[in-house]
Structures are given as C-alpha cells and as structure tokens.
Amino acid sequence: MPRYSRSLIILHWAMALLILAAWLTSVGGRQVRLNPPLLxxxxxxxxxxxxxxxxxxxxxxxxxxxxxxxxxxxxxxxxIGHAVLYLFMIGLPLTGWYAASRMGIGVSLFGLSLPAIVASAQGAPGPVAEIHETGGTIILVLAGLHSVIALWHQFVLRDGMMQRMNPV
Incomplete structure (x- = not known):
C-alpha cells in the first residue's frame, strides 16, 4: 500500500503530540486570568x-x-471523520485565542505576542470559552477513535493501512 509523503507523516505525528500536550497543559476557571497557561x-x-x-x-x-x-x-x-478533525484543529485554537482575548489575557506564540482578536470584557468570557473547553475534550475522543480505527485496520483487517502513516 502506498505511503503518505514524509512531510505529511511528520505533520501528522507532530500535530498529534501538540494536541495532546495542549490538552495536558490546559487549565480553566479563575486560574486562567490569574496565571495564564502560556505554554x-x-x-x-x-x-x-x-x-x-x-x-x-x-x-x-x-x-x-x-x-x-x-x-x-x-x-x-x-x-467525514478527517474533515471533522481538521475543523477542530482550526476551530479550537481560534476559539481559545478569542476566549483569551475576551478575558484580556495576552496571547503569545513561544514569546511572540499576538494581537487580541476581540475586545476584552469584564466577567465571564462567554460561551466561546465553554465551546473551546468542551471541544478540547471532544478532539481527544475523536483522536482516540481515529487511533482505534487504525488499530482495527492493523490487527483485525490486517490490510497494512497503518504502514501508510508509519514514521519509520
């Protein structure tokens, strides 16, 4: 079975690790305003x-x-599954940036300050922050399902599908 290009394999696994690391470094509630999770x-x-x-x-x-x-x-x-994953990979960072901007928290990309994408407001950041938080959990469930399907191809169907994205 043909393989993905080396660039797509690297991007796939880098993004998988980044998504997991972003979820592991997330915080919610008052801690966000008091101690923003810059990482x-x-x-x-x-x-x-x-x-x-x-x-x-x-x-x-x-x-x-x-x-x-x-x-x-x-x-x-x-x-459809891949399209939904791509929507989350675009939507989650944007909703997080929006929520941080709404809370008046400066957002940076490894030290490079980025502009706010909405004016800050007092009080709760609004439903977009809740969508972001829920979406973070949903993307992990979707990624887990994606992994289970890949394992199903590998060990049940034995069709070599996982070799297409094997980094080695």
Whole structure:
C-alpha cells in the first residue's frame, strides 16, 4: 500500500503530540486570568500554524490513494471523520485565542505576542470559552477513535493501512 509523503507523516505525528500536550497543559476557571497557561496557548497556536501546510500538502496530492477501498459508506465515514478533525484543529485554537482575548489575557506564540482578536470584557468570557473547553475534550475522543480505527485496520483487517502513516 502506498505511503503518505514524509512531510505529511511528520505533520501528522507532530500535530498529534501538540494536541495532546495542549490538552495536558490546559487549565480553566479563575486560574486562567490569574496565571495564564502560556505554554498551552503556544501549543494550541502551533496546531493552527501547522494545519495550513498540512492541508496544502494533502491538496497537492501528498496523500496516497487507497488501492483497496472498504466500500463507499466507510470511505465516506473516513472523509467525514478527517474533515471533522481538521475543523477542530482550526476551530479550537481560534476559539481559545478569542476566549483569551475576551478575558484580556495576552496571547503569545513561544514569546511572540499576538494581537487580541476581540475586545476584552469584564466577567465571564462567554460561551466561546465553554465551546473551546468542551471541544478540547471532544478532539481527544475523536483522536482516540481515529487511533482505534487504525488499530482495527492493523490487527483485525490486517490490510497494512497503518504502514501508510508509519514514521519509520
């Protein structure tokens, strides 16, 4: 089975690690205003920065064609699943940036200060912050499901699908 390009493999695993690290470094509630999670901000924004080259690489054909498709419904489910993951990889960093801006917290990408994307407001940051927090958990569930499906291909179907994204 053909493999993904080296660039897509690197981006895939780098983003997987960044997403997990961003989730592990997240905090909520009052702690955010008192002690902003700067590493969390940088990790999340790194995902946003990497998603564009990843989409461009996919669009330019760095993604191998599946030689033995599992059928139209499973292929459609796979496309929808990947699209949802991409929406979260774009939406989560943007909603986090919005929520931080709304709380008046400066956002930086590993020391590079970024502008606020909305005016700060007193009180609770609003529903976007809640969407961001819930979305962080959802993307982990989706990534876990993505991993379980990959393992299913490897050990149940034995179709070599995981070799396409193997970094070695």
């Amino acid at each position: 969390h901000f940088s990790l999340g924004l790194s995902v946003l920065l990497l998603v564009l080259p990843r989409l461009v690489a996919r669009w330019w054909g760095s993604q191998p064609r599946i030689e033995d498709p599992q059928g139209p419904w499973l292929n459609l489910a796979a496309k």
